[in-house]
Amino acid sequence: MRKIIANTFVTLDGVMQGPGGPQEDPTGGFRWGGWAVTYFDDTMLKNMGEFMAKPFDLLLGRRTYEIFAAHWPYAKDDPFAEGLNKAKKYVVSKTLDAVNWNNSTLIIGDVVEKIEKLKEDDGPELQVHGSINLIQSLLKHDLIDEFRIMTFPITIGKGKRLFGEGTQPFAFKLTDSKTSSTGVIMAIYERAGEIKTGTTEFDTPTEAEIARRNRLTDEEKAEIKN
Numbered sequence: 001m002r003k004i005i006a007n008t009f010v011t012l013d014g015v016m017q018g019p020g021g022p023q024e025d026p027t028g029g030f031r032w033g034g035w036a037v038t039y040f041d042d043t044m045l046k047n048m049g050e051f052m053a054k055p056f057d058l059l060l061g062r063r064t065y066e067i068f069a070a071h072w073p074y075a076k077d078d079p080f081a082e083g084l085n086k087a088k089k090y091v092v093s094k095t096l097d098a099v100n101w102n103n104s105t106l107i108i109g110d111v112v113e114k115i116e117k118l119k120e121d122d123g124p125e126l127q128v129h130g131s132i133n134l135i136q137s138l139l140k141h142d143l144i145d146e147f148r149i150m151t152f153p154i155t156i157g158k159g160k161r162l163f164g165e166g167t168q169p170f171a172f173k174l175t176d177s178k179t180s181s182t183g184v185i186m187a188i189y190e191r192a193g194e195i196k197t198g199t200t201e202f203d204t205p206t207e208a209e210i211a212r213r214n215r216l217t218d219e220e221k222a223e224i225k226n
């Protein structure tokens with residue numbers, strides 16, 4: 001079985017919308033497009049080159065596919081162009097009728113079932129780039145095995161976020177991390193099973209703690225029980 005790996009750029013407050021330019025994704029009135037560009041340095045490019053140097057297939061949402069298809073076939077001198085252009089692309093969309101970029105296949109119908117089958121097939125890792133809406137579906141159905149997250153030292157406040165409503169409660173293990181000269185943290189997280197909880201409370205609660213618990217609202221008490 002091969003892994004699905006999400007490669008993402010995010011701000012400190014979790015926004016991943018429009019990192020590459022103003023016209024990339026202005027939906028919802030987003031006006032900070034291109035927020036990642038001025039932070040790139042040699043360390044980041046080397047790091048990205050390492051995980052794109054080995055064989056991979058692409059799993060993309062419609063918007064990211066269209067952005068990539070309008071750029072990478074024409075980026076002749078870019079070191080990443082060859083790998084992206086020759087990779088197999090699996091495109092999830094409800095609106096596209098055809099995908100014309102080299103080696104592209106449209107996924108329609110029962111998307112979750114087809115992606116699960118892709119994971120079971122022999123082949124290289126499936127990299128997800130961008131594709132915010134697709135990532136939310138993958139999170140909801142527990143289909144992402146690893147995150148390669150570049151966290152940029154800025155906050156935006158408004159925009160589409162990496163971990164949205166589809167996120168499930170799971171633990172992750174940090175397997176690698178680096179920092180760029182511009183303050184970008186490049187980290188790799190692998191799934192590490194269920195969340196394990198603990199407590200810092202005394203075995204026998206103090207009178208002050210008992211009084212605090214008694215002051216909780218009925219709604220708060222119900223949430224604790226759940």
